[in-house]
Amino acid sequence: MDGTLAIAANNLTSPIILFFILGVAAAFARSDLSIPEAIAKGLSIYLLFAIGFKGGVSVADHGIDTTLVLSLLAGMVLSFLLPVLAFALLRGMTRLSTIDAAAVAGHYGSISIVTFVAATSVATSAGLNPEGYMVAVAAVMEAPAILSALWIVARFGKQSADMEEGLIREILLNGSIVLLVGAFVIGWITGDEGMQMIAPFIQAPFQGVLCLFLLDMGLIAGRGLREARSVLTPGLFAFGVIMPVLGAGFGLGTGMLLGLSPGGVLLFMTLAASASYIAVPAAMRVALPEANPSIYLTLSLGITFPFNLTLGIPIYLAVANALAGG
Amino acid sequence: MDGTLAIAANNLTSPIILFFILGVAAAFARSDLSIPEAIAKGLSIYLLFAIGFKGGVSVADHGIDTTLVLSLLAGMVLSFLLPVLAFALLRGMTRLSTIDAAAVAGHYGSISIVTFVAATSVATSAGLNPEGYMVAVAAVMEAPAILSALWIVARFGKQSADMEEGLIREILLNGSIVLLVGAFVIGWITGDEGMQMIAPFIQAPFQGVLCLFLLDMGLIAGRGLREARSVLTPGLFAFGVIMPVLGAGFGLGTGMLLGLSPGGVLLFMTLAASASYIAVPAAMRVALPEANPSIYLTLSLGITFPFNLTLGIPIYLAVANALAGG
Amino acid sequence: MDGTLAIAANNLTSPIILFFILGVAAAFARSDLSIPEAIAKGLSIYLLFAIGFKGGVSVADHGIDTTLVLSLLAGMVLSFLLPVLAFALLRGMTRLSTIDAAAVAGHYGSISIVTFVAATSVATSAGLNPEGYMVAVAAVMEAPAILSALWIVARFGKQSADMEEGLIREILLNGSIVLLVGAFVIGWITGDEGMQMIAPFIQAPFQGVLCLFLLDMGLIAGRGLREARSVLTPGLFAFGVIMPVLGAGFGLGTGMLLGLSPGGVLLFMTLAASASYIAVPAAMRVALPEANPSIYLTLSLGITFPFNLTLGIPIYLAVANALAGG
Amino acid sequence: MQTHKAKRVDIIIEAVMEKRLTNALHKAEVTGYTVLPVLAGSGRSGQWTREGEIGRAGGMVNVSCIVRPERVDPLLDAAFAVVERHIGVVSVVDCEVLRAERF
Amino acid sequence: MQTHKAKRVDIIIEAVMEKRLTNALHKAEVTGYTVLPVLAGSGRSGQWTREGEIGRAGGMVNVSCIVRPERVDPLLDAAFAVVERHIGVVSVVDCEVLRAERF
Amino acid sequence: MQTHKAKRVDIIIEAVMEKRLTNALHKAEVTGYTVLPVLAGSGRSGQWTREGEIGRAGGMVNVSCIVRPERVDPLLDAAFAVVERHIGVVSVVDCEVLRAERF
Ligand SMILES: Nc1ncnc2c1ncn2[C@@H]1O[C@H](COP(=O)(O)O)[C@@H](O)[C@H]1O
Ligand SMILES: Nc1ncnc2c1ncn2[C@@H]1O[C@H](COP(=O)(O)O)[C@@H](O)[C@H]1O
Ligand SMILES: Nc1ncnc2c1ncn2[C@@H]1O[C@H](COP(=O)(O)O)[C@@H](O)[C@H]1O
Ligand code: NA
Ligand code: NA
Numbered sequence A, B, C: 001m002d003g004t005l006a007i008a009a010n011n012l013t014s015p016i017i018l019f020f021i022l023g024v025a026a027a028f029a030r031s032d033l034s035i036p037e038a039i040a041k042g043l044s045i046y047l048l049f050a051i052g053f054k055g056g057v058s059v060a061d062h063g064i065d066t067t068l069v070l071s072l073l074a075g076m077v078l079s080f081l082l083p084v085l086a087f088a089l090l091r092g093m094t095r096l097s098t099i100d101a102a103a104v105a106g107h108y109g110s111i112s113i114v115t116f117v118a119a120t121s122v123a124t125s126a127g128l129n130p131e132g133y134m135v136a137v138a139a140v141m142e143a144p145a146i147l148s149a150l151w152i153v154a155r156f157g158k159q160s161a162d163m164e165e166g167l168i169r170e171i172l173l174n175g176s177i178v179l180l181v182g183a184f185v186i187g188w189i190t191g192d193e194g195m196q197m198i199a200p201f202i203q204a205p206f207q208g209v210l211c212l213f214l215l216d217m218g219l220i221a222g223r224g225l226r227e228a229r230s231v232l233t234p235g236l237f238a239f240g241v242i243m244p245v246l247g248a249g250f251g252l253g254t255g256m257l258l259g260l261s262p263g264g265v266l267l268f269m270t271l272a273a274s275a276s277y278i279a280v281p282a283a284m285r286v287a288l289p290e291a292n293p294s295i296y297l298t299l300s301l302g303i304t305f306p307f308n309l310t311l312g313i314p315i316y317l318a319v320a321n322a323l324a325g326g
Numbered sequence D, E, F: 001m002q003t004h005k006a007k008r009v010d011i012i013i014e015a016v017m018e019k020r021l022t023n024a025l026h027k028a029e030v031t032g033y034t035v036l037p038v039l040a041g042s043g044r045s046g047q048w049t050r051e052g053e054i055g056r057a058g059g060m061v062n063v064s065c066i067v068r069p070e071r072v073d074p075l076l077d078a079a080f081a082v083v084e085r086h087i088g089v090v091s092v093v094d095c096e097v098l099r100a101e102r103f
């Protein structure tokens, strides 16, 4: 486990993490440092474009694994089930109302793509070579958790969720999913030839862009934490740390059952451990307007995201290496 | 002609085209995928900056061809005359009013810089080395067509165009022209030394940026097509495909008369074949507000642009190679 | 001094300067060329991120010089004192009111980070290797001049400046300073290892991004000059050229006293010579709303910035080389 | 210059609800409206700002509709059905318009 | 607090016409106005949105002028001459202002 | 639909002063407001535009507050204290609102 500590220490002093911390610190100090909204969206488009494409090219290179379809299915099932676990945990550990607990639960079944990207970086520097289609698994895990959360409200809540027809289409076709899957498919079709054309755009500058993006995430997370201190009870805080670890456990089991490589297992753990902060919040505003956004945003962006980024991923890596490796 | 098919097929599966198609598909599926306006403008500034500069450096390298001035003149004349052809065709093939037909005609005399960029890419991958000053030809072809369109309205229409003094200055000094020509001149002045300084910015990532830009164009074209289906009669559709081919024919003749290299001929064909979707629509909103923008935008961006991108350019390349090549 | 002329000529035809001139020309010709606000902010975030990080890595490489702390202190003192000189000069040379003169003076004690970046470029091409911590000196010189200006008003003016508690915190924690210092510290911590990760993002494309940024600066400076011609008396114009030269003299003395390398002396001269156009104007709008912004913005951005960029820096380089070199 | 009485209704609503609101307006035959961006705000649910946002979950927009006075009630009914469970503000101002035939 | 009667005129117009409108306002000696960005809209000429736009051909802006009541007519005349052949909307609201000397 | 009388106060102010204004509003217990971005403007201090701006020194914003009529005076006092030495415009319009309990 010595290696783990080294990796964790190394991870903590990588520019990526340090720029996140800079963002949080600037927000706490009430600096007016900010990334314009259009630039932040541009950075996120770049990241989705790049990782989708790389994933597709990697599938083109290594051929389709027989486990691809199974992994997609497993991801979907996890995304459906994790919210139930999260909901049970929240009802036990906190005093959130049904609506708030269901809304939070939905976030933890879904995924955070930046956490996924960070884990991919760590995997690559650790010499692992995760299955390229994990990007597609990430995409299919975005949405099912939302339906789960709405089902929980319908089942346990007094109020009903606003499940109009438009919503499901909107969730499935949300911009991030379409771009990620689209870039993945294009990478798959064009393979190495396509990669050669655009590699200088999506590979060399990638880590630098990621630093800027994490600076922005730090600013947002910091501002959120500063303003939502009041909602953050010890119970909620504990949930924000325990739930990702439990999720990672389920991801571990699934990844090992599927027989993925250590890198793939690490990514599955990370997906299960991470919580959405874009797609699910937007859906919750529409379908569960009564749920308090500062609770779910603070938990997802202010607690679980930094936890995974700093401590979670190195731990998941150590475990994946120990159990799925060599 | 076997080579042509191969090039066409190759072209159709290049990431550039595929991202355009992704954009169109996302728009048709009503996904909320979108590129922020500021980012889209930023991408277009990057493209103009890069191709202007590259063109200038190439002129610095190869010296001024004696045909440079003749090419500029020829481009201007083409831009003036093509709208007349387009107008005649539209009056024959469609039932557009004089105003609408004149407005559309103006678009086809002018040019689309992205189509030009795409053709340059194809030329380079086909081993051709087009004259660098074709960028300057592109710049001089932007504006004359607008005057042509207004002259057609004055000549054939009942209503008069709003030809105030400000307009011409505005057209000639519009941002795209100034940036393109400015970067061209700077590239010319600084030559290879300048190129060495900024090559990593304008060369390596170029194709990747172009992919993102075409994704955005696909989104806009797709949204336009979806909303303007009603205006798109078979006659208009046919015009949107026939006119570029005719234009390319004129470009071919001009390029061969000037004795350009096959690459130069290809670009001349492409310029003549392409239709404006930025400068001319803006001018038409000012000078011919009664013309229906959904007609000219749908034709230019929804029909002619994709046609040139996918089928047109490979055809023009085959023809340029066959007639102007070795 | 032959070398100086060559450097000056070379500098004048570098793409960076030429794009600045393009911007000014486009603004004077009333072209509608413009860089979206979000993109301009994005470019400036990129530059701060990159130079901060590079400075930090260079400190990590070369170890902390014993003069680091002294340089920071000296920078602070200069920033406090230069406004007093500027104010005296303005009262002698122009008829500005106390308030206007104090506001202008504040700008000249502070610094322009783009001028600093341009000087760094010139230093590097001249084979110099300035101390990495000069970035930190730049950061500490931003704010003191503002306090100086407010003190001048309180001392010589009838009206008092609006020195509420919030202002100082706001100045010290303004986004540019936080990003610059933050990136510097992160570069220092992560050193060469960090640099290797993000070098393709912050090194190779740097000069190209700088060209775009200077195009934007040219557009803004040109627009400002066009609109503020009326305020620009000969006395003010002379001040805008003399003050940076005097400032550079103080920078030279300080740099030589500190025993900096020729590159470090050049940068100290440049910092002292340059005038703020972001942090100080914002602070002046808050604290001295009666001061006329077109005076200080026109001087700083329209006169002193172009002067330093084109003539100043090559002169400072020649002097630094002659006096501090070999 | 000849002007005509009309009402201007401003609806401040979450960006995620914009499409639903404009669909409801179209259904109520209110086909003229303008959407203004909103930078930041404060209300009973706290303060927010658009800076650095990545998703659409947080932002709001301002939808302005100018209608003939007799069309205000159907408009408000349609708008209210959408904003009812949501945060946001609906206000109505008397105004006069040129070119009344357009409304 | 002492307030003074004034009128607020809002003109929603294509972005390409903005300069022409503000020039006309200056000619009519209306030198105070504020331009607000517009994100999307719908009217007789259909729906549009600013997302992903590259050119200036499609967007609109909202130009607001606050004027003393007696200055409304020259303002409307000037504005009307510009918008006449164009799409867009002109509306007028009664308001009160602080610091009347500024208008 | 049941509406209630209210006032809408629009304050156009430099972006650097926004935080100070909203702090003053909070102190005056005006906790509901919406900030709209401003693209360009013209006034006694000349013309300006947001295009290509890098810093925050130049831009302006529009802060809109809807309040019950009896709350207008404290609001204007608070706003005036902030804008007093600064450029900018304050205007008040009569309006009606839905869901009066929110104000
Ligand atoms: N009194 C008000 N005046 C103007 N805007 C308001 C007001 N109250 C709320 N808003 C806007 O509506 C949003 C949601 O308000 P609320 O539902 O009170 O949280 C706020 O963020 C503001 O943008
Ligand atoms: N009734 C209305 N209320 C508010 N804005 C409108 C209205 N009608 C038109 N607009 C705006 O003016 C633009 C052009 O309208 P039109 O000329 O009707 O196509 C639309 O896209 C809207 O932004
Ligand atoms: N009469 C007016 N109507 C609307 N906006 C105005 C008016 N006067 C000034 N403004 C706005 O307030 C800013 C500052 O105005 P001023 O203090 O007159 O320079 C201008 O740039 C405009 O954005
Ligand atoms: Na998860
Ligand atoms: Na053409």
Ligand code: NA
Pocket (backbone or CB within 6 Å): C082, C107, C108, C109, C110, C111, C112, C247, C271, C272, C273, C274, C275, C276
């Ligand atoms: Na200075």
